[in-house]
Amino acid sequence: MKTLLELLTEEVQEAFGKCGYDVSYAKVTLSNRPDLCEYQCNGAMAAAKVYRKAPIMIAKDVVEKLQGSTCFASAEAVNPGFINLKVAEDFLADFLNKMAQDGSLGVEKEENPKKIIIDYGGPNVAKPLHVGHLRSAIIGESVKRIMRYKGNQVIGDIHLGDWGYQMGLIITELEKRQPELPYFDDSYEGEYPSEAPFTIGELEEIYPTASSYAKENEDYREKALHATYLLQNGHRGYRAIWQHIMQVSVTDLKKNYKNLNVEFDLWKGEADAQKYIPDMVEMLKDKRFAHYDEGALVVDVQEESDKKEVPPCMILKSDGAALYDTTDLATLMEREELYQPDEVIYVVDKRQELHFVQVFRCAKKTGIVRPQTGLKFLGFGTMNGKDGKPFKTRDGGVMRLENLLREINEEMYKKIMDNRTVTEEEAEKTSRIVGLAAVKYGDLSNQASKDYIFDVDRFTSFEGNTGPYILYTIVRIKSILNKYQESGAVCADMSIRAAEDEFEKSLMLETAKFNDMIDAVYEEIAPHKICAYIYDVANAFNKFYHETKILTEEDEAKKEGYIALLTLTKEVLETCIGLLGFEAPERM
Secondary structure (H helix, E strand, O other): OOOHHHHHHHHHHHHHHHOOOOHHHOOEEEOOOOOOOOEEEOHHHHHHHHHOOOHHHHHHHHHHHHOOOOOEEEEEEEOOOEEEEEEOHHHHHHHHHHHHHOOOOOOOOOOOOOEEEEEOOOOEOOOOOEHHHHHHHHHHHHHHHHHHHOOOEEEEEOOEEOOOHHHHHHHHHHHHHOOOOHHHOOOOOOOOOOOOOOOHHHHHHHHHHHHHHHHHOHHHHHHHHHHHHHHHOOOHHHHHHHHHHHHHHHHHHHHHHHHOOOOOOEOOEHHHHHHHHHHHHHHHHHOOOEEEEOOEEEEOOOOOOOOOOOOOEEEEOOOOOEOHHHHHHHHHHHHHHHOOOOEEEEEEEHHHHHHHHHHHHHHHHHOOOOOOOEEEEEEEOOEEOOOOOEOOOOOOOOOEHHHHHHHHHHHHHHHHHHHOOOOHHHHHHHHHHHHHHHHHHHHHOOOOOOOEEOOHHHHOOOOOOOHHHHHHHHHHHHHHHHHHHHOOOOOOOOOOOOOOOHHHHHHHHHHHOHHHHHHHHHHHOOOHHHHHHHHHHHHHHHHHHHHOOOOOOOOHHHHHHHHHHHHHHHHHHHHHHHHHOOOOOOOO
16 A cells, blocks of 8 residues: 555656656655645755746646645645645545555555564673663564564574673682582583572672672683683583573573563574684685784775774684674574575664674675675664763662663552552553553664663653653543443444544544654664654644544544544554554553
């Protein structure tokens, strides 16, 4: 189904063509002066230079051809050459009815669906999730849902940090505490215990203790580095400990991500890519892509067009150790072998941009990925506190994610109980739903690449551009529809009618922008545009609600038209919040 903007543009193109002007000038856009018109076309301004004619004359020619159009209620030429347009009410109602009948609300699916891998999450195992993991999870989940909504096959990969120095630290500290465990007896040949020798709580205490001690004790640090080396080279006991770490840690991670309504299709990590590294290194040497520089093996990725220096992509350090560059390249090699993706999108802190420039260039230059494989870096900014610095706990530490969510839920619970319209049990359940919306909307309403202030008071407010305000609007619509059905009426087979006042038409115009908005969000990978859109829809609905007698309307046909419009508006809003990664409760 064509979008409203496409249909309006086609109508104006036909008018330009009838006047003898190139139709490329007939682009219709949303009005930047909504007090004057709903849509506009500024093409006459550009066409004036080509046709050596005053812009207002061209605009008047086009407007004359638009008279009698079924698309427009009015078309007006305004100095110095703007064409101001208002949509015909009947045409708008017809468009919305077609949208309501379409299974995808009028959104066209990809003609040639792509296989897309989204790399997001990226936590290190054996460490608790903290607020620094929030943006990758929230943005990545939304991007995954948006890409799927357009008909693509999308694979979400958490890409765990599960193979580095932290593993050696945990092994060393565990041996220090429990040297009698069979994992540290090289002569042991039996089966290792199936139960881990630590809980998630103990594991999360072991790592920081070991990390701090290693900074003060060189012997301990060397032992941890050696344990890392042995693990990575197949030490049987250390591999068994690693398996325990993974099992305990991943179980906890899954629980925490579930609370965020975030799901991954793959739970792979750096360890999965290790087996690809030796062959990859040999290939880079054999094909002379890599060379040694001060003992390190590197691939040059500088390009002539670069205005700044782009350092070589380092494959191996001078001591032969692999780096993040190595692991990320090997992961791309693994993805090519197993999945052959058309595109890989990395949702990562924007401060890692240079690293990914190096990796992407190296992967393309060396043939690790096919020439047609798209590699995209979606860098996000920092989540800051009200002081403008990275978000911390009250005592200055890094806040655990589960503690942040608990605080938000408690705040929402207080506000919901203040209303006294639901039971304590329902309030508790609702507070989790609304709390998650507050967090996700608070994050996603900002352009991903920008830093933003995480303001608990503002994000949990039921007023203004917030998640709770959006949910409250949806719940209000649900309540009206439920009351209508409780009266014995049936919501099926109803049609949206031509608007009879500005508030009804405003809501219809906002709802009709849905598929145009989705296309823009998809092309630009911009979830924040969904937030901006649903805020406009919510405002339009609430003005309509306050100015219109919906359920008490005596004209039954008019009432049915209202109900049909509300049904579509609810579906649009619920689809949008689903793409953002949260849902609405039945009551608030």
